[in-house]
Amino acid sequence: MHVSPEAHLANVAHGLGVFYIALALMNSIAALYVWQRLKQTGTAIALTAFVALLAMVAAAAMGGMPPEMPAGVKAVINNLSGPVTYTLGTTVLLVVLFVGRKFFSQPLVAWAMLNASLVLMGLSMADSNFFSIVGKPDNVPIVAMIFLVGYFTWLATYRAVQNDERDKQGLPPLEAMEDEKEKVLVWPDLVYTELICMVALTAILMIWAILLQAPLEEPASAVKTPNPSKAPWYFLGLQEMLVYYDPWWAGVVLPSMVIGGLILIPFLDYNKKGNGYYTIAQRPFSYLVFQIGFLDLWITLIVLGTFLRGPNWNFFGPYEFWDSHKVEALNNINLSDIFWIKVMGQGLPTAPTGAGAMMKLWYILQREWLGFVLVIGYLVALPPLMAATVFRSMFVKMGFIRYMLMSNLLLLMIALPLKMVLRWSFNLKYIISIPEYFLNF
Template identity: 30%
Template structure:
């Protein structure tokens, strides 16, 4: 061995010896093209498992596993509608190790989506995106989006029912893109030249679409993702790791050994998972019959549930775009310098609350979609027995446009702030007290208007009130209807009372919200405030619309069918 190490060949490959000296430890890192993405020394606190949970590294390990298993699967898989499903069956029943590799590829993909999401949550909670790491957060969001795209494109390849219908739904979301989709609002294209057409290479999911998704899944997106990963890792090093407390230790062996351990454990867990559970494969794809119910994979089921409440151009195009851009914007609108390198809720209450609320909302939608939806996508409580023949008589109605526009306007005007300069100008003329009162009055009025614009059309549009009051899917309307019929003449009075109380509550809420807005405005300034309040209102509109649908049976707040514009 020692004589081998003296040969010219060995020395041409390895530039350093392997003694455990401080010098070799450094050489091992910067003398190796793969390891040199690390720094040579790292603060000991950054190594703590309970700081990073190893999530970024595990995501990368999973990506690597997916490349290896994916390439192996490609040896037996042909992307044509006649052969793809048969090749899947071959992989399952006729190819040695086929099932295991497919399981590993599928479960590895699910795990990677999960670890990438959790990695983002971890980076947020530890403030690791704050200067100078803002741009690396943006790259991270791009990588998360690419992870979703890889899952989505890979989902079609087995060519089973699950695959076909998930992709059909996704492609039709693209067809609802404003302007550039043939079914979207203000469309200027036809089914033969819109974004869905170019995505599928045709008008429906068929041969061309399968080939396109295959190329995207196996080559295009992994290639782009690999490029962004290189930048992501390199910047982690260049921007310096987010936790800088504790003495500095050598990356070899302290960090590298931990990475190796994480890799081994990840592989172990994934192997056991792949041995224990088979990846689902339904019947062969049938472009005319949809399974009932038809559910997307778990990470898209939240989106599927969102599509129940909003028109496709909002839930399928606008919201995902805004979520991605909104996530990217976080480091640029968060001006609070505190809480970097540790989990510090008390120093970042607002940021933590908003972010965790958004994440919880996403997982709540996933929960509803997974456990509360049965045949015909009707509501079933978790554990309740499904019945295809259940008579549900689901009924929904639109709020009249006049009230809908007021409601929507009053809702988004909640974001407006009267700037301190204006307040000062008023105070000079009117005095401090009256100005404050006037501002609060304005807030209160807007809130009360919103409450009134919500309740009045629900109760005093006779058809709306009667139909939904007697339906089975609008519990609050049913109670109101029952109350009014029960009380007889006094019923009308009770309704007026309820509307007044609602308006008062909304008004008072708006006054409280006004105080919060003033503080936020003071901290952020115009542009950042506009971004934050816009995202906040959009996010809050999701549970609001869900409640309107589930409790009141409201379909649209405003509806202009001639231009396919419905909210």
């Protein structure tokens, strides 16, 4: 159902007004806190000015004219966005946040970032295309997830930065201070917290359930395939991997590896530091590996699959209409094609008709030899090579079996971004392609 931009604006104006009022209230509380508790008058004045601005915006929205993102900006964002910019952009953003964590984790900076993202959200919601995707009832939890993950990542980083600073000065982490180690009785301290949590959560769920109706579409029909057909939202990262991998790999092997890899974490991480407190500097390797997997692959791919993949699994910018007639050229080719046809200038080695099974296999091996060499080299030759060089001390401490498990899981995880880059830069479809046996990699 496509609504005209004017009709959409009239529909959301009131809701956006409430949104900006809430934002203004949130910031006035912050201004009061900064002024009274932190005694930072300058910041408090800046926050108050922001509140005044928000109040004006809210009034405009209530009057039926919520501010919109300028059409030019929307067009630029739509034109710039694509799988490459999205993936590289989020990765660069995460790297910048990680490297500058001392700066970005300061409460006021984090507060400014939260406000910026909320204002951006408000401006975008005035766009009918953006709203029709983000406002879908089942997508609301994912918006909540983005903010929750962002908030908790900030909280953990804020504490980790403090603890790392204390560690440099030879002080114990905040969590290990005498005051924190002191024991308190479960009744009343814990049970009351639990009770308050349960009451608050019940209230939130009730309000959510009353305000937002659970989605119910037409009755199921095995003949009417919706476009796009999407898995439940928490599996959309896996569905996005189908673009780059064969189903047996994206849908079966890699998910099993994710579960297996998670289970193995405590048995592979030999570092005794960082047990019971937030820290980054004391366990940089495990921290980075986990964050690449969780933030950079799992969460960002779910967001991509939910909000930016439209009909025919084509990529759409955030303000773009989901047009099912959008055509994207698919000219992906296999490594064997690149090698035999483009480089060697001859046809693919093909078994003569009527050849036996062994003969066919021989020709397949001949056709795909480069892919086999690369994959086997990546998974078999690289781990010992790394053990002798960059991971030397790790190999010594972990022993052969743990090291091999760790390095292979790590390589398989890194293979996903590698394969994405290969696809974008060389249109590479599969490194090994044996459709005869459903074996593509």
